[in-house]
Amino acid sequence: MSFFVEIDHIDRTFPLKDGGSYIALKNIDLNVKKGEFVSLIGHSGCGKSTLLNILAGLDKPTQGGIVLDGRQVTEPGPDRMMVFQNYSLLPWKTVRENVSLAVEKVLKTLPKDERDRIVEHHIDLVGLRNAADKKPRELSGGMKQRVAIARALAIRPKLLLLDEPFGALDALTRGNLQQQLMQICEENHLTCVMVTHDVDEALLLSDRIVMLTNGPESHVGQILDVAIPRPRQRLEVVNHPSYYSLRNEIIYFLNQQKRDKKRKQKQIGAIARNGLEKVNLDIGFVPLTDCAPLVVAKEKGFFAKHGLEQVNLSREPSWKAVADGIRTQRLDAAQMLAGMPLAMTLGYADNPRLPVITALVTARNGNAITLKKEFLDRGVRSLSDLKSVLKDDPVTLATVHPTSMHNLMLRYWLASAGIDPDHDLKLTIVPPPQMVANLSAGNIDGYCVGEPWNSRAIREGLGYAIATDLDIWAAHPEKVLGVREDWTNQHPETHNALVKALLEACEYCDDRRNREEILSLMARPQYMGASADYARPGFIDAYDRGTGEAPESLLRFNQFHVDNANCPGRAEGLWILTQLARWEITAFPRNWIEVLERVRRVDVYGRAARELGLPDNEGNRHPFQLFDGKVFNPDDPIGYLNSLEIGRDLRIEEIIIDPVSESHLAIAV
Numbered sequence: 198m199s200f201f202v203e204i205d206h207i208d209r210t211f212p213l214k215d216g217g218s219y220i221a222l223k224n225i226d227l228n229v230k231k232g233e234f235v236s237l238i239g240h241s242g243c244g245k246s247t248l249l250n251i252l253a254g255l256d257k258p259t260q261g262g263i264v265l266d267g268r269q270v271t272e273p274g275p276d277r278m279m280v281f282q283n284y285s286l287l288p289w290k291t292v293r294e295n296v297s298l299a300v301e302k303v304l305k306t307l308p309k310d311e312r313d314r315i316v317e318h319h320i321d322l323v324g325l326r327n328a329a330d331k332k333p334r335e336l337s338g339g340m341k342q343r344v345a346i347a348r349a350l351a352i353r354p355k356l357l358l359l360d361e362p363f364g365a366l367d368a369l370t371r372g373n374l375q376q377q378l379m380q381i382c383e384e385n386h387l388t389c390v391m392v393t394h395d396v397d398e399a400l401l402l403s404d405r406i407v408m409l410t411n412g413p414e415s416h417v418g419q420i421l422d423v424a425i426p427r428p429r430q431r432l433e434v435v436n437h438p439s440y441y442s443l444r445n446e447i448i449y450f451l452n453q454q455k456r457d458k459k460r461k462q463k464q465i466g467a468i469a470r471n472g473l474e475k476v477n478l479d480i481g482f483v484p485l486t487d488c489a490p491l492v493v494a495k496e497k498g499f500f501a502k503h504g505l506e507q508v509n510l511s512r513e514p515s516w517k518a519v520a521d522g523i524r525t526q527r528l529d530a531a532q533m534l535a536g537m538p539l540a541m542t543l544g545y546a547d548n549p550r551l552p553v554i555t556a557l558v559t560a561r562n563g564n565a566i567t568l569k570k571e572f573l574d575r576g577v578r579s580l581s582d583l584k585s586v587l588k589d590d591p592v593t594l595a596t597v598h599p600t601s602m603h604n605l606m607l608r609y610w611l612a613s614a615g616i617d618p619d620h621d622l623k624l625t626i627v628p629p630p631q632m633v634a635n636l637s638a639g640n641i642d643g644y645c646v647g648e649p650w651n652s653r654a655i656r657e658g659l660g661y662a663i664a665t666d667l668d669i670w671a672a673h674p675e676k677v678l679g680v681r682e683d684w685t686n687q688h689p690e691t692h693n694a695l696v697k698a699l700l701e702a703c704e705y706c707d708d709r710r711n712r713e714e715i716l717s718l719m720a721r722p723q724y725m726g727a728s729a730d731y732a733r734p735g736f737i738d739a740y741d742r743g744t745g746e747a748p749e750s751l752l753r754f755n756q757f758h759v760d761n762a763n764c765p766g767r768a769e770g771l772w773i774l775t776q777l778a779r780w781e782i783t784a785f786p787r788n789w790i791e792v793l794e795r796v797r798r799v800d801v802y803g804r805a806a807r808e809l810g811l812p813d814n815e816g817n818r819h820p821f822q823l824f825d826g827k828v829f830n831p832d833d834p835i836g837y838l839n840s841l842e843i844g845r846d847l848r849i850e851e852i853i854i855d856p857v858s859e860s861h862l863a864i865a866v
């Protein structure tokens with residue numbers, strides 16, 4: 198579908214006098230349909246006017262571009278007209294002359310009488326017939342703004358841009374002009390983008406309201422559809438059943454942003470060496486194939502290259518040990534499960550809330566669902582086969598941690614077939630290195646885990662993979678780099694160096710020419726602690742599911758870098774939040790935008806990527822779907838949750854995350 202206005206991944210960075218730069222807008226990606234009225238709303242300084250100026254061609258983006266009606270916008274043009282708050286009329290000209298000046302300039306090819314007719318028509322349109330010969334000083338503020346609107350409309354722009362057009366007017370005048378503008382837009386099918394601070398104005402006039410987050414790196418936080426029928430009358434709009442919930446949603450968004458602004462006052466620690474606050478780090482990991490970037494960063498010298506002189510990779514027995522290590526500050530950082538920073542921040546099980554953040558996805562995909570071999574002998578080859586087994590047999594499946602993608606995706610997969618993962622079978626937690634032994638002992642009937650723990654069971658004839666995660670959600674985030682929020686605040690330069698070192702290591706890991714070497718590094722006893730042969734499927738060799746069929750070439754089974762794999766995108770973080778809530782692992786945060794901004798640190802990632810000369814785009818915030826085709830719309834997570842058939846009672850809570858206090862050091866069992 199082609200749009201009338203395409204704002205294509207725009208960044209705007211301003212150079213600063215001290216030689217630095219300020220990233221005002223980051224990755225703004227937005228389309229506007231013909232005849233649509235879109236409002237931009239956000240706190241002062243978030244970049245609304247900058248975006249409008251770029252649309253007008255008065256300013257240029259640093260990255261990305263604008264396409265209007267199929268043509269790239271590079272400079273101002275008569276197809277766009279801007280209406281400013283301060284009217285910008287020529288004081289020595291009358292109303293008629295002000296309007297006429299624009300018409301003479303832009304529509305000069307038209308005959309004189311036609312141009313005059315247009316001028317008079319627009320004077321009538323804004324109700325200024327009796328003031329046509331007056332000069333601006335003889336007009337009220339509202340009348341001046343009507344002249345500015347008449348002047349803008351008279352040249353028949355394709356796109357009308359309005360920068361707080363009624364901000365300087367008293368309430369009554371503002372109300373009248375809003376109504377008038379709305380009528381004009383509706384009757385003439387105008388396409389408009391308006392900047393406003395006024396929530397009620399946005400609701401009255403807009404088809405969609407685009408809410409921008411605070412700068413730096415302001416981006417689209419959420420988009421609201423205002424599905425109130427047109428033509429609209431103010432009273433009808435205010436009495437519409439959706440009005441107050443939409444209004445609350447905007448005010449709620451703005452309040453979240455206000456809190457975020459206050460919190461961003463950082464405490465920064467002193468520099469120790471190499472321009473870093475700390476050069477010796479303890480980093481936790483669990484032995485799995487996808488810990489490759491950590492091993493590579495250490496063994497191939499990426500940590501040292503970035504000034505991290507002494508990095509100790511601490512092999513942890515379980516994901517719980519990783520979480521505890523971060524909580525107690527035994528570890529500076531850890532390779533974590535993708536859902537862990539979000540769940541730790543929200544508080545899960547009996548663990549108090551602890552703000553933990555991630556600025557890097559270190560691995561995507563790499564998991565499978567393994568079932569005991571006996572099921573294959575009974576012909577269980579699909580999800581529906583498994584469903585039939587559940588009617589007769591008590592089945593226990595294991596995942597590695599409540600907050601892991603294994604747990605969330607296994608549950609999603611089961612529920613898609615009408616299997617309730619808490620009632621129709623038993624789900625339990627087992628650390629990855631203990632999976633095979635538990636399967637072999639008959640304690641569990643299957644599990645979802647990363648490699649090499651599926652392939653080991655397959656090679657040993659204990660099990661087979663009924664599905665890989667590529668069958669469920671290809672390119673899902675799997676592992677992330679997690680640190681405490683107070684740690685990154687104290688060590689911003691060290692954190693940046695760590696992200697850069699791992700980002701380069703991820704790039705190295707994705708090059709398949711390096712895989713044999715990486716595998717030999719990981720096979721060292723201090724890392725994976727399992728035969729390197731078990732880690733070959735998917736990582737180097739074709740993937741053998743152990744079903745008797747030919748192994749498949751799964752080139753993206755372990756994805757470390759390509760396709761913007763490393764950016765901790767917010768939309769996928771939001772999907773994780775929905776599933777944590779769906780299964781009552783955490784509450785769903787009413788202030789989800791604030792939580793995502795706080796935990797998924799795209800800004801920290803972006804800085805590291807830029808410093809390495811890599812693209813720093815977040816990817817996108819468009820709807821996406823898993824294998825079952827159900828669309829996840831990142832603007833409506835609650836709607837998505839309500840559309841899922843199996844789940845627990847939804848708990849929606851405002852999650853106020855305090856700064857770290859001593860209470861966070863308590864460890865839950």
Ligand SMILES: Nc1ncnc2c1ncn2[C@@H]1O[C@H](COP(=O)(O)OP(=O)(O)OP(=O)(O)O)[C@@H](O)[C@H]1O
Nearest residue numbers: 211212219221240241242243244245246247248412
């Ligand atoms: N030429 C410039 N040089 C440096 N920084 C700039 C420049 N122009 C704008 N900025 C910064 O970019 C950010 C966005 O500014 P912008 O005027 O677009 O915000 P806004 O949302 O329209 O604010 P307001 O609602 O107060 O009008 C601000 O932090 C501003 O200081």
